[in-house]
Amino acid sequence: MTPSSPPLSPVHPDPHAPEAPGRPGLTPKWTSSAKDAVTGALGGGRVRAAVGYGVVNEVYWPSSGEPQVRDLTFILKTAGGWVDVKRDCTYTLTPCKTGPLIGVTHVHADDPAFKLRLEIMPSIENDSLLIDYALEGGGTLYALLAPHLADSGADNTAWVQDGMLYATRGDAALAMSCSGGYGGMSAGFVGVSDGWQDFAQHGQMTWQYARAEGGNVALMGELKTASGTLALAFARHAAGAAIHARGSLQRPYAQQRAEFLENWTHWTGRLQLPAGSDEERDRARLSAQVIRVHEGSDFSGAIIASLSVPFGQAHSDLGGYHLVWPRDMVEAATGLLAVGQPNDTLRSLNYLLAAQSPDGHWPQNLYPNGEPFWSGDQLDETAFVLLLMGKLREEGLDSAFRQEALEWAARRAAGYIARHGPLSQEDRWEENSGVTAYTLGIMIAALVAAVPWLEPEQADYALALADDWNARLEGWCYVTGDDAPLAEKYGVPGYYIRIAPQAGQNPGRQTVEIGNTGGLTVQAGGLVSLDFGYLVRVGLRRADDPRIRDTLKVVDGELRYDSPVGPLYYRYQHDGYGNTADGGPYLGQGIGRAWPLLAGERAHLALLAGESPDPYIGAMLHSSGPGGLFPEQVWDAPPIRAFQPGKPAGSAMPLVWAHAEYLKLLWAREHGQAYEALAAVKERYLEGGPPPKIRFWRTDSLSFELPAGLSLWIEDTRPFTLSFGFGAAAVWEGVQEREAQAGVFGLWRVEFPAQELSRHSALNFTRRYGDGWEGKDHRVKLGE
Structure with a gap:
């Protein structure tokens, strides 16, 4: 510190400074889960961020499971008025093949001279997000930040001090600094005294409140220069956040950018992308990067389902998709293995082994720190971990672990499946208990996969149980005659159903309550899905099995949506998870929309039956958002507001599971087989299997x-x-x-x-x- 440098004052809100009126502000909500891009650094920095509608929305720290910011957007003051960049401008994205460096350019139709360029990336060494900006066409730019610290927009406190914007809640704090400095600064309550309300009422910044304590808060800073860099930083205390913010701005942005891309170029350069068109390979490269971004840095190996909160603009619930679902995570880790990133997959298995519950199962979902969130039990999630272990063993990679650790995990997991199967408390869609071809098939394969790590008596039991379940699978999941009300319609003798609540006789006559429809009850025999396809994917049934082919006829007739971008599929009939009829957000009841993920599952079945998967691959590619991210669902009705048929419908985007499915699909097309099928399973069952004893x-x-x-x-x-x-x-x-x-x-x-x-x-x-x-x-x- 030079003698002329002012001493740093304690970093906390001044209780005597003028406070903004309107506590606590509007009820906090998250923002849209339809993201344009996601980003994260490979290095020491622990920040992950998403961009939607051209602006930063949702920033995660210190793990990918902990959102700290709702959004960060901009307002432009001109001689003729003011512009809300998010609402009033159009934007384009600048792709970067070597890494997730997000470039965005905003323009305004009424002012051709106006252009705002943004480049967004996390620091590789500080816990901060860097936003490099450049404004053309004149005017003054204002940054508007909405903290949602510690996973909530309630009870946040914001203040301005020493040329920096601050906020804190619980054990999380942020600070935002600007390389060119701020002019006016203000802290307010959302919907009453925030910066946007100031412009809406006065056309300019007139409020400069020093603090807003205990509510849904927002911060605004006038950017003194037309170009510069913002550093949005995080720590457990405000002083630490300030250190990260200042540290991020003391080094040239261009140098940090080069280091960010150097790390990603090295990682991306190791990818072994499957054969395909330039477009297909570019999307495969992006998909791998998207999965890697979702791993985070605070808990190595933990891959969350999505950096988003589905329909978050309508609620403030905890959770969202920024959680580890073991099923989704194994799919993601397997996708990375398929494109030549074994080290990433090994980290993920290492995390899963550490997160296993004492009784042998894996929680329905959990924060990256290992804390369970929902309390359901989905047996496929436990089985999937055994399949991943088996895959790594067949690839010769299990030596990366102590064999005692693998034995301990496999014995507990196989025991849990043996004790609790064949019925699962929840199916893969987390909505019904019962027996499904999907979960049962994965459990059978998992028991076989576990055998190398089991004691002899355990191994004999696991194989005998798997043989029994395999022989009984059709009796529980396949319907004919009076149990099959759709058979005559499609000219087939029978088909696999989505789920039977009980593993007993006459599965088609059982009834299923569709949980997201307000209590609709249907006959199990009339409810189908693509879930049965995993019987082929894991090596239990052949793709040319008449039962598989006949079920595909029924599924194609009942669940296929021929969208403008190609064939997509619904989860099952009567599904209520999705936007309402008028495009409103899902709040417990809606209309199930088509899933690009399921186009990938249908493509696998086409491929394995000797047909071309290309129409389904094309549908996946062209159902994506403007940044190439795969959405959870697409709009399937006439255009309304921002929704177009075959394009993202506003639920989770990206869906990591869909990106993993795409990678495995391209691998399968190149090699003519499913990537996840274990040799041990195929050898035992693909030609009919040993008769059970x-x-x-x-x-x-x-x-x-x-x-x-x-x-x-x-x-x-x-x-x-x-x-x-x-x-x-x-x-x-x-x-x-x-x-x-x-x-x-x-x-x-x-x-x-x-x-x-x-x-x-x-x-x-x-x-x-x-x-x-x-x-x-x-x-x-x-x-x-």
């Missing part, structure tokens, strides 16, 4: 008839005494009792060898737990 009877997977030659194991997760007899249901012959014996994976069982059962026509039984009976009798008809 044991039928596993569970309360949630009853067996009413046992084919001849099978042993019967009656199981539970707690000790029991079995009281049983043979013959007619009314008169049990030779009534006796057997105590359940402890088996592997925490299961208890009573075994009936096939030879013992061969002498009888039926087995009748009930169970006693301690001193209490279960209160019902069971009967299994024994095959001839």
Whole structure:
């Protein structure tokens, strides 16, 4: 510090400074989840950011799961009035192939001379976001910042001090500095005393409030120079945020830009992009970069589902998609593996191994710091981790881990699947419990994948259980005759259904409540989806299996949307997750829209059946947003406001899962096979599979008839005494009792060898737990 430098004053709001009126401001909300681009640095900087509608909206720090800012936009004051850059201008994006450097140019139709250029990137060494700006055409530029610190727009405090803008809430703080300095500065409450309201009421900046405490706040700063760099920085305290902001501006922006791109160029240069057109490969490169940005830096390997809050402009809920879904994360990590980034995939598996719950499963979703968010249990998410482990083993990459760690994880995960399958508390769409071809197929493959890390008795059990579930899959998930109301319509004998609430007889006659429609109940046999396609993807069924082909006929008839950009698909009939009819945001009920992700899943089935996947690839490519990001859903109705048929519908964008699907799809087209299928699974099941030797009877997977030659194991997760007899249901012959014996994976069982059962026509039984009976009798008809 030179003798003339003023001392730094303590960084906290002055309680005696003039406070903005209107506390607490409007009810806070997030912003649109339709992003143009996302960015993050490869290095020490921990900031991730998204750009939507040409401006920064949602900035994440210190992990990719913690949003701290709603948006950062600009207002221009001219001699003739003022311009809201986000609302009044049009913009174009400048692509950068080597890395996620976001360039945006705003123009105004009424003033051809006006042009605002922005370049947005996080610092590689400070926890800050750099926005380099250049204004042409005259006027004065103002930066308008809306903090939502610690994942909330409520109870934020904002103030101005020593030429910098500050905000804090809880253990999060931000500071925004400008290389050219600020003129006027103000802190206010959103909707009452913020900078936008000042311009709306006065046409210029007239308010200069020093602080706004405990509410939904906004900060405004007049930029003294027509070009310069803003540094939006974060820390646990305001003083630390100021250090990051000042540090980011003390080095030339051009030098930091070159370092940012150098790191990304090195990473991107290692990509092994599949063959394809220039457009397809450019999108593959972008998809890989998008996935990598979503990993974040604070928790290595943790990939979130999206840097967005779906329909966030309508609510302020915690969560959003900035969470780790183990299913989505495995899909993303596998996509990176498919394009030659094994180190990234290994980091992700390392994270997942560390995040496994003590009982063996993975939470429905969790913040990158490991804290669970929702409490549902989706068995496919646990199974997917085993598939990733199996894939890395087949690629010879499992040596990156201590084998004891892999054994510990695999044994706990396989045990959890064995104890809780075949029904899952939630399906992959997080809406219904029951048995689905998707979740069941992935669990079967996962049990096979786990075998190399299991003890011999565990391995034998896992394979026997997988064989049993594989043999029973169609009985639980495939419908014919009266159970198949769509069969006659499409001229097929049967098809796979989306879900059956119970793993029992007559699955098509069961009823399913569609959770996002306000209680609509439909017959399970009339509800289809593309979920069955993973039976082919993981190597359990052939693409030319008549049951697969027939189900595709039904799905193409029921769920295909021939959009202006190509064929896209709905999740299932009657889906209510999506915009309302007038384009309004989803708030618990809406209309399910078509998903580009599902076009990718349909393309896989076409490819594996020897057909061209190109129409579906084209639909994915051209359903994207202006920056090439794949949306969760597209608009499927006549144009309305900003929505065009076949283009993003305003839900999550990007959807990381869709970018991963695209990468694997291009790999599959080049190699003629699905990337995720394990050799061990294909060898065991693709040609029909070994005949099962044991039928596993569970309360949630009853067996009413046992084919001849099978042993019967009656199981539970707690000790029991079995009281049983043979013959007619009314008169049990030779009534006796057997105590359940402890088996592997925490299961208890009573075994009936096939030879013992061969002498009888039926087995009748009930169970006693301690001193209490279960209160019902069971009967299994024994095959001839």
